[in-house]
Amino acid sequence: MLQRLFKFKGGVKPATNKAPSVQAPLRIAPIPPLLVVPLHQSIGGQPTPLVEVGDRVLKGQPIGAADKWVSAAVHAPTSGTVIAVEERVAAHPSGLLTLSVVIEPDGQDEWIERHSLDHASLEPERVREILRDSGVVGLGGAVFPSHVKLTPAASVPMDELVINGAECEPFMTCDDLLMRERAEGIVRGVAIFRDLLRPKRVLIGIEDNKPEAVATMQAAVEALGENFEVVAVPTRYPAGGAKQLIRVLTGKEVPASKRSPEMGVQCFNVATAYSAWRAIAFGEPVISRIVTLTGNVEQPGNWEILLGTPMQEVIALAGPKADTNRFVMGGPMMGFDLPDLSAPVVKATNCIIAGSPTLFPPPAPEMPCIRCGACALACPHELQPFELYWFSRSRNFGKAQEYNLFDCIECGCCSYVCPSHIPLVQYFRFAKSEIWSRERDKNMADAAKARFEFRNERDEREKAEKAERLAKAAAAKAAEKKPDLPQAAPEPVETPTVDAEAAKKAAIAAAMERARLQREAAQPKNTDGLTIAQRKEIAEIEKRRAPLQAQQQAKPNAEGVQTQNSPKDQQ
Amino acid sequence: MLTAILIMALGAIVLGSALGYASIKFKVEGNPLVEKIEAILPQTQCGQCGYPGCKPYAEAIAEGEADINKCPPGGMEGVRKLADLLGREVKPLDAEEKPKQLAIIDEQLCIGCTLCIQACPVDAIVGAAKQMHTVVESLCTGCELCVKPCPVECIRMEPIAEKIDNWKWKYPVFEIKPATRAA
Ligand code: SF4
Ligand code: SF4
Ligand code: SF4
Ligand code: SF4
Numbered sequence: 001m002l003q004r005l006f007k008f009k010g011g012v013k014p015a016t017n018k019a020p021s022v023q024a025p026l027r028i029a030p031i032p033p034l035l036v037v038p039l040h041q042s043i044g045g046q047p048t049p050l051v052e053v054g055d056r057v058l059k060g061q062p063i064g065a066a067d068k069w070v071s072a073a074v075h076a077p078t079s080g081t082v083i084a085v086e087e088r089v090a091a092h093p094s095g096l097l098t099l100s101v102v103i104e105p106d107g108q109d110e111w112i113e114r115h116s117l118d119h120a121s122l123e124p125e126r127v128r129e130i131l132r133d134s135g136v137v138g139l140g141g142a143v144f145p146s147h148v149k150l151t152p153a154a155s156v157p158m159d160e161l162v163i164n165g166a167e168c169e170p171f172m173t174c175d176d177l178l179m180r181e182r183a184e185g186i187v188r189g190v191a192i193f194r195d196l197l198r199p200k201r202v203l204i205g206i207e208d209n210k211p212e213a214v215a216t217m218q219a220a221v222e223a224l225g226e227n228f229e230v231v232a233v234p235t236r237y238p239a240g241g242a243k244q245l246i247r248v249l250t251g252k253e254v255p256a257s258k259r260s261p262e263m264g265v266q267c268f269n270v271a272t273a274y275s276a277w278r279a280i281a282f283g284e285p286v287i288s289r290i291v292t293l294t295g296n297v298e299q300p301g302n303w304e305i306l307l308g309t310p311m312q313e314v315i316a317l318a319g320p321k322a323d324t325n326r327f328v329m330g331g332p333m334m335g336f337d338l339p340d341l342s343a344p345v346v347k348a349t350n351c352i353i354a355g356s357p358t359l360f361p362p363p364a365p366e367m368p369c370i371r372c373g374a375c376a377l378a379c380p381h382e383l384q385p386f387e388l389y390w391f392s393r394s395r396n397f398g399k400a401q402e403y404n405l406f407d408c409i410e411c412g413c414c415s416y417v418c419p420s421h422i423p424l425v426q427y428f429r430f431a432k433s434e435i436w437s438r439e440r441d442k443n444m445a446d447a448a449k450a451r452f453e454f455r456n457e458r459d460e461r462e463k464a465e466k467a468e469r470l471a472k473a474a475a476a477k478a479a480e481k482k483p484d485l486p487q488a489a490p491e492p493v494e495t496p497t498v499d500a501e502a503a504k505k506a507a508i509a510a511a512m513e514r515a516r517l518q519r520e521a522a523q524p525k526n527t528d529g530l531t532i533a534q535r536k537e538i539a540e541i542e543k544r545r546a547p548l549q550a551q552q553q554a555k556p557n558a559e560g561v562q563t564q565n566s567p568k569d570q571q
Numbered sequence: 572m573l574t575a576i577l578i579m580a581l582g583a584i585v586l587g588s589a590l591g592y593a594s595i596k597f598k599v600e601g602n603p604l605v606e607k608i609e610a611i612l613p614q615t616q617c618g619q620c621g622y623p624g625c626k627p628y629a630e631a632i633a634e635g636e637a638d639i640n641k642c643p644p645g646g647m648e649g650v651r652k653l654a655d656l657l658g659r660e661v662k663p664l665d666a667e668e669k670p671k672q673l674a675i676i677d678e679q680l681c682i683g684c685t686l687c688i689q690a691c692p693v694d695a696i697v698g699a700a701k702q703m704h705t706v707v708e709s710l711c712t713g714c715e716l717c718v719k720p721c722p723v724e725c726i727r728m729e730p731i732a733e734k735i736d737n738w739k740w741k742y743p744v745f746e747i748k749p750a751t752r753a754a
Contacts, residue, residue, distance in 0.1 A: 040735075094738040426743040433739040440737070445614040448712045451693040452616050452624070541678075548679060 006251040008244045010380040011236040012413045014170050014333070016209060021173045021294040024301035026181050029317055031078050035103040035308035036088050036344040037063065042137040043144045044070035051101060052532050055082045058112040060285050063101045066132050072145040073135045077287040077306035080105040085532075091311070091329060091346045095339030103308070114283030119192045127196060127280065134279035135286040135347075140164060140175075140240075140269035141330060143348045146276060149266055150196045159264035160250050161199040163190050163273060165206040165213060166233060166240035169331025172351040174290040175270050177302040179206070179213035182274055183220035189273030190228060192280055197266060201229065203249045204270075207239055208232040237333065238411040242267040244380055256407040291345060293318035295328075295353035305345050312341040314352060326355040333412040367420035375414035375424060381407050385414035385424050392431035397438070400431050408432075604633045611652045615644040616692035617714035619666065624692070632657070640665045644713070670730040672713035674706045680725035687717035687726060 040046040047064030051057055057076040064074035080103045087097035119127050128147035137143045152158050163186075167175040179186060194202055204221075206214050211232075218230045233239055233248050243254050246265050254260045260267060271290065278284040287307055291314065294300040298319035305314055315327065328335045329352055338352075375385035383404055391400035408428050415424045608629040615625070620641040622628040631637035632653070639653040643666040654661040676687070676696070683701040688694075695711040698704030706717075706726075718726045731737070 090735060092735055092738075093740075094733075094735060096733060096735050096738055098735055423743050426740070429740040430742050437737065437739055441613070444712070445612075447710070448616070448693045449609075449614040449625070451695075451710065452614065455692065455694050544679065 005231070005233060006248055008239075008247045008380050009382050010378045010413060011238060011244075012378055012416050013236055014416065016235070017171045017294070018173050018176070018209070021171070021292050021300040021302060022176060024299070026177050026290065027301060027303050029303045029305040029309065029314070031105045031107065031109065031306065032309045032313040033105070034310065035077055035080070035105060035306060036100050036310060036342075037074060037077065037103065037308035038088070038090055038098045038100045038344060038346055039064040039074055040098055041074060041143060041307070041347045042072045042135075043142070044068065044072070044148075046099070047071060047074050049085050049099070049101060049532055051076075051082045051085065052536065053082055053084060056080070056106075057082060057103060058110050060112040060114065060283075060287060062133070062285070063103075066145075069132075070145055070148050071132075072137050072147075073133045073285070074101075075135055075285040075287050076101075076103055077308050078103070078105045079108050079110040089340045089343045091338070091343040091349060093336040093339065095343070100308075100344070116281050116283055119195060119280045124196050127192070131276055131279060133285075134275075136272065136276050136279050137286070137347055138269055139271035139275060139286075139289060139347060139350070140242075141334075141348050141350050142242075143346075146268065146272055149261075149268070150193060151261075152197050153259075153261040153264075156262055156264045158197045158199040158261070158266065159201065160246075160252075160266075161190070161194055161197055161202045162242075162246050162249055162265060162267040163193075163202065163204040163228075163270060164240060164242060164245050164267055165204055165210075165217065165270040166245055167210070168207060168235070168237045168240035169333055169335075169351070170237070171294050171353050172292050172331050173294075174292045174302050174350050176210050176213050177292075178271055178274060178290055179210070180216050183213075183216040184224065185274045185277050186217070186270050187220045187224050187226060187228065187273075188281065189275070189277035190268075191224075191226060192276050193268055193273060194228075199266070202227070204228055204230045205233045205239075205245045205249050206230065207235045209235040237413065238380055238409070241380065241409055241411060243409070256404065286347060289345070289347060289349065291349055292351040293354075294351070296321045296324045296356040296359050297354050305349075307346060308344045310342050310344055311338060311352065314345055315341065315354065318354070320354040321356065323356045323358070324354045325357060326360070328353040328355055328360075332360070333416070334410060363423070364421045366422050369418075369420055369422060372419060374417045374419060378413040378417040379408075380411060380413060381409065383408055385418075385428075388431075389422060389424050389427050392427040395431075395434070397431055397435050401435065405431055405435070602630075602633055605629045607656060608632050608653065611645070611649060611656065612642060613644045613649065613712070615712040615714045617644060617712075617716060619643050638662065638665065643667065643669060644671075672715070672728040673708060673711050673731050674713065674715070674717055674726055675729055676704055676706055677725040677727070678703050678705060680723050682723055684722060686720040686722065690717045690720045692716060 039049060045067040048067050049063065050065055051063045056079070057063060058079045059076060061076045062073050063076050063082075066073045082101055083104045084102040086100065086102070088100040088102065090096060090098035092098070117130070122130075128150055131147040131150070132145060136146045138146060138149075165175055165179055167173070190202060190204070204217060206217065208214070214230060214232050221228045221230055231249060233245070238244055239248060242260070246252055246254060246260060246267055250265055252263050252265055254263050254265070275286045279286070288304050289307065290302055291305050292302050293314065297315075298321065300318060303314070303317055311327065327338045327341065329338050329349055330336060331351055332353060335351070335353070369386055369389060371386055373386070376383070379385055381404075387403050388400055388405055388408065391397070391403065392405070405428060410425050410428060412425050415422065418424060605626070609626055612625040612629055618624065620628045620637070622631055622637070628637060628642065632639060639657065639659055640650045640662040642649055643664065646668045647664055650664055651661055653659070674695075681698075681703045683698060683703060685698065685700050685704070687704060688696045688698060692714065693710055693712055695707050696704055696717060697707060713728065713731075715728055718728065
């Protein structure tokens, strides 16, 4: 099985630093005293909460339901009591808050009822649904819901299914350990993906600095009698980027404007395949993941950690050394500094690196770009980072987009090689989020304009209609008046003199009374089928309303007396 | 000599008629410049520029009557874009730049007078006579037009909070985060 390999342009070879964390076997982390499970852990819509404060939840019980197709469910990582559903710090570079379910474990770790299924006997649609409801998302770090990617394109036949075990980021070894210890599960998961997508070939790409993983995977494939090809790819960052790995294994280049299924190829991470197998064959949703703890710590290694475990608990497992001054989530090339250690482990947390001034020396000051072109040579997407940098820096975002800013995968190769120490990726991230925000503003402005124009039109139309009605009424009156002119004349003179004022007041009072009765009789009709959050909100509003209503009940009486009296007084 | 004059005259007639035809055939409805300017304005329709809406202001700019720095919701960013489009000098904004805001109705106090509904240019308020009113967050442009008409002063403006969905990476110069890289 000789596999012809292709090359991607650019790339760098940073020191891998992987050795320390692969010595120890995979360990299972203890249940922490408190779990904070964010509801929004994947790309797509925010799942709706399914539990309330005080509920007892079982291990694997859904606590957030996927709210649309591109979304994935979230589950309780262990059994316990929900003590809060509130905004908590997110594992995000901003350190902002996100809606989370806080669970106090009861230590019994009691599973919800699980069903093991055979995917071959199920409709493909059903399998995708199970994957969504089990919260299976891309565990390589992109956290894109897997069931969406498992829908083959209607027009293009699927040629290759690429399974990504390259793990090119320095320091990171979670996929390596998973492949060494749980190869069989991965291969069975890949078989599920294969049956859903029906590709012609299945290629498992692993960087050649992981010979043990290649060997175990090969053995597992053979043992299970599958015809998957396990391919060792040359070690070069970012070989584990989905587009780079596809390029290396199939020679296909996926442009930013296209999704890979349109090119007849799809790519999944090994950990995703493993979690899909657990979900189908054991009914176990994604409630934990393997995280590499490494860097400036006493005991680097890989741990299987429950989602929602606060970072400080996780870090304590590895024992950070005294001079640790920062923690990076993700790899050193693409990760970010954790702003707050109370943030929880989420599905995207593949690695936590403790940093120290010696491990990550502070960067040299940023110097002007000398247009040496080193960044362009290193860019795996054949972009021109120096041009992108120039345009991002001067906020010339239109031009930056012309130079394909959105093809940039933020791999960091350009910043890595830049002799002027320019944090290029930071500029690109800044430019991208600025462009997105402008797009949002623009959409809002367009919508506002449309609504404004619609409103004006409606006003005009209503005015015209009213004028027309009045004209018609006037015409009708004129027509009526003509025959009995002498009789009609005295009538209008009579009424106003008697009690115009009083009648008006009485009418108003009656209307108010009617409105009050109506209000009292009114029952909200849309009270069933509400989500927990809505129900809670209603309860809160009712609570706030109670005292006011009591006050109001006292007032209308007083007013009622007045209004009832006034007409009489006048008469 | 005569031929030369004839040729020139003929040329003039041909070209003139072609131009005349083109001006009828390719007539542009409306003023394209106004549309371009309007696309830059935030469409808040707040009237803070002193015109009754974004379009009148756009027309005034196109006519050269109005300055380009009168739209507070557009901010400096808007001024810069207008300056770019029109080839004018960038000027400081003729008002205080405010963060984007959102109207919030205190539902306890609302008496259901519908005055705010009538004031809202984008129909972002829902409610009916004598019923509680509320602002549809996603539609509110933050124009403040509903604040004044409310007889019981129950509408307040609040800056839109930064959430993960609208959070932006900062300009690297203001927040120097050391680039992380392998030793
Ligand atoms: S590597 Fe740095 S200095 Fe060289 S061209 Fe790129 S941005 Fe400029
Ligand atoms: S971060 Fe972007 S521009 Fe820089 S090397 Fe990677 S893909 Fe190219
Ligand atoms: S100030 Fe700006 S947003 Fe407000 S009406 Fe004028 S142009 Fe429109
Ligand atoms: S709700 Fe108020 S602030 Fe919001 S768009 Fe309507 S009038 Fe303007």
